[in-house]
Amino acid sequence: MLGELVAHGVIFLLMLFLYVTSMSFPILNIGGKLGAAWWPQVVLGTGMVLILLSVFFTVRKNQKGLSGKSKKITKKEMVGLLTSTAIFVFALLMLRSIGFLFVCPIIVFGFMYQLGARKPLGLILVPLISALVFTVLFGHFMEVSLPRGMGLFRSLTYYLY
Amino acid sequence: MEHILGGFAFALTPANLLFSILGCLTGILFGALPGISSAMGVVLLLPFTYGMNGITAIILLVSNFCGSTMGGSITSILFATPGTPEAVMTVLDGHPMHKQGKGGKALGLAVSASVIGGLFSTILMLFLCLPLSKVALKFGPAEYVALALLGLAAITGLGHGSMVKTLISCMMGLALATFGTDEITGITRFHFNSTTFMNGIHFIPVMIGAFALSEVFMQGMTEIKKSDLSVYKKIKVEFMSKAEFWKYKWLILKSAIIGMFIGVLPGTGGTIASVLAYSEAVRSSKYPEKFGTGLPDGVIAPETANNASTGGAMVPTLTLGIPGSGTTAVILGAFIMHGMRPGPLLFITQPTLLYAVFISMIIANILLFFGGIYGVKSFAQVSRLPYYVQGPMILLLCFVGSYALSNDIGAVWVMLTAGVAGFFMKKYGFSVAGMVLGLVLGTMLEENIRKTLIITGGEWGGLFFRPIAGPIFLLCLFAIAWPMIKKMLEKRKAAKAATTGSTGN
Numbered sequence: 001m002l003g004e005l006v007a008h009g010v011i012f013l014l015m016l017f018l019y020v021t022s023m024s025f026p027i028l029n030i031g032g033k034l035g036a037a038w039w040p041q042v043v044l045g046t047g048m049v050l051i052l053l054s055v056f057f058t059v060r061k062n063q064k065g066l067s068g069k070s071k072k073i074t075k076k077e078m079v080g081l082l083t084s085t086a087i088f089v090f091a092l093l094m095l096r097s098i099g100f101l102f103v104c105p106i107i108v109f110g111f112m113y114q115l116g117a118r119k120p121l122g123l124i125l126v127p128l129i130s131a132l133v134f135t136v137l138f139g140h141f142m143e144v145s146l147p148r149g150m151g152l153f154r155s156l157t158y159y160l161y
Numbered sequence: 162m163e164h165i166l167g168g169f170a171f172a173l174t175p176a177n178l179l180f181s182i183l184g185c186l187t188g189i190l191f192g193a194l195p196g197i198s199s200a201m202g203v204v205l206l207l208p209f210t211y212g213m214n215g216i217t218a219i220i221l222l223v224s225n226f227c228g229s230t231m232g233g234s235i236t237s238i239l240f241a242t243p244g245t246p247e248a249v250m251t252v253l254d255g256h257p258m259h260k261q262g263k264g265g266k267a268l269g270l271a272v273s274a275s276v277i278g279g280l281f282s283t284i285l286m287l288f289l290c291l292p293l294s295k296v297a298l299k300f301g302p303a304e305y306v307a308l309a310l311l312g313l314a315a316i317t318g319l320g321h322g323s324m325v326k327t328l329i330s331c332m333m334g335l336a337l338a339t340f341g342t343d344e345i346t347g348i349t350r351f352h353f354n355s356t357t358f359m360n361g362i363h364f365i366p367v368m369i370g371a372f373a374l375s376e377v378f379m380q381g382m383t384e385i386k387k388s389d390l391s392v393y394k395k396i397k398v399e400f401m402s403k404a405e406f407w408k409y410k411w412l413i414l415k416s417a418i419i420g421m422f423i424g425v426l427p428g429t430g431g432t433i434a435s436v437l438a439y440s441e442a443v444r445s446s447k448y449p450e451k452f453g454t455g456l457p458d459g460v461i462a463p464e465t466a467n468n469a470s471t472g473g474a475m476v477p478t479l480t481l482g483i484p485g486s487g488t489t490a491v492i493l494g495a496f497i498m499h500g501m502r503p504g505p506l507l508f509i510t511q512p513t514l515l516y517a518v519f520i521s522m523i524i525a526n527i528l529l530f531f532g533g534i535y536g537v538k539s540f541a542q543v544s545r546l547p548y549y550v551q552g553p554m555i556l557l558l559c560f561v562g563s564y565a566l567s568n569d570i571g572a573v574w575v576m577l578t579a580g581v582a583g584f585f586m587k588k589y590g591f592s593v594a595g596m597v598l599g600l601v602l603g604t605m606l607e608e609n610i611r612k613t614l615i616i617t618g619g620e621w622g623g624l625f626f627r628p629i630a631g632p633i634f635l636l637c638l639f640a641i642a643w644p645m646i647k648k649m650l651e652k653r654k655a656a657k658a659a660t661t662g663s664t665g666n
Contacts, residue, residue, distance in 0.1 A: 018351060034611050034614055039339060040350060084377070084378045107553060108554075111549075117550070126550055142197055144564070147570065
């Protein structure tokens with residue numbers, strides 16, 4: 001139940017933060033008092049009331065012993081989530097400097113390893129081939145302006161797209 | 162009639178037929194690639210039409226439009242990554258079907274439903290395009306509010322767990338939709354000095370993150386047993402059988418009508434059509450609680466509607482010169498580029514051209530069936546790969562799919578955040594589908610409420626008491642109240658049965 005309450009708390013705080021931020025929007029009176037803040041405040045206000053209601057139901061259910069299957073996130077799941085997120089965040093941070101062509105193998109290698117691939121040949125070939133295929137397909141044929149990176153990395157991409 | 166026959170003669174020349182096939186096949190491919198929307202697909206083909214004759218160029222582009230609308234469902238079902246925004250609702254039941262080992266059935270149903278929806282709308286449009294375009298003009302902001310609310314009413318049936326949590330999820334979606342420039346006042350809301358937020362949060366990165374990315378994350382956390390992966394190995398595409406067609410006939414008919422009509426309304430398009438058709442399917446279903454768990458109805462309804470909207474979307478484009486969707490806006494540009502001016506005069510000056518476009522769409526929809534077989538089969542081969550290869554490929558598709566929408570790395574960050582949030586939402590019983598519904602319909606709802614109130618000078622009555630909007634609002638109320646009434650009736654019935662049982666004993 002604690003995890004569920006924390007999730008409610010996080011959503012509530014985010015909504016409260018947005019609500020407070022919306023209070024600084026300039027009020028323009030067009031057709032009544034419907035400025036830019038009106039709708040976000042209606043939605044966020046309703047959302048916060050609903051969260052309080054949901055917390056009440058969750059606690060009551062728990063007291064009555066009706067909460068059913070435990071929704072606890074295990075340590076293993078947490079580690080898995082953090083590792084996956086870390087790989088992705090690292091790749092995204094590198095994107096501006098090394099570009100999509102070189103970030104691709106990092107993502108593919110990282111996740112292949114995370115998902116249980118252990119054969120060295122596969123771990124080398126699949127990331128390289130997929131990086132080339134995705135870059136040529138989307139960058140060259142589909143004309144998506146994929147990030148090129150900087151310096152040498154940038155120059156190399158011009159051979160492909 | 163002679164113009165229709167003339168249209169047939171134009172559309173069936175070998176060159177036009179060949180370009181129709183080409184347009185259809187490239188459309189399926191573009192649609193299946195996340196990040197390449199229908200509009201972008203048409204834009205990519207546009208330079209190839211410069212040297213063509215005008216009608217041939219339009220035939221190529223509209224065939225591509227039909228193909229890409231269907232193609233989007235392929236990656237939606239296989240990887241939970243919508244290839245196009247129109248395939249957004251197909252993920253909800255299509256991917257769970259795939260996970261249950263019914264991916265072939267889901268793909269087959271998506272192709273069949275798309276073909277039926279597309280054919281239905283284009284055939285009807287041949288005869289109804291003029292009167293329907295007049296009805297479309299009667300739709301004002303109040304009617305759009307009513308339509309958006311009708312779409313949101315589906316969440317009352319979507320909650321598999323707590324209704325309050327589903328409503329919270331919907332509020333989260335509606336709140337996310339308020340990011341970016343406010344169309345009415347021009348004020349930028351919740352931008353936090355980021356250009357990504359200034360442009361608003363698009364539902365595609367959120368959807369890709371919450372469904373596809375969180376799925377790969379979850380697989381990364383659990384040990385993948387060989388038996389669990391057997392469902393991914395072999396996919397045999399099974400199309401809609403005659404018995405299934407009869408079983409789902411009313412659902413197909415309703416979804417096709419919704420799709421066609423929403424397509425006719427300027428500024429809506431296939432995404433809204435598929436949301437409303439899904440919503441109506443949930444509302445009218447005998448088992449609404451099963452939606453989102455891998456129900457064929459959840460694939461048939463949005464797929465019929467989004468392809469039916471293609472025929473509808475061509476109506477305001479051709480008869481009024483107002484594009485019904487982003488893709489038709491590009492097609493309208495192609496018309497002008499080739500020296501033709503769509504609008505009311507087109508019926509008088511070039512009626513054969515008008516019918517040639519619709520007939521080429523009928524041909525494209527028939528070709529879609531055959532193209533769909535090969536398209537679906539070739540993509541299904543990817544599912545034979547082990548998950549440790551498939552998973553990273555899905556991630557790359559997620560990456561490109563989010564990035565290519567606006568060439569913005571910020572959208573990829575949004576996708577990642579949605580992926581992590583989606584993981585926790587699924588864990589704690591919040592509804593990802595509810596959030597997506599809120600995000601898709603949020604802007605339409607807010608803008609039109611405020612527009613109506615500006616028109617009526619702040620009078621709320623002007624929103625509800627209108628000849629078209631009023632009945633739709635009543636339908637909304639019914640859609641929201643019906644699940645509760647149904648529960649009460651069932652309880653009463655059960656209580657009655659229990660008392661008669663005990664007295665009988």
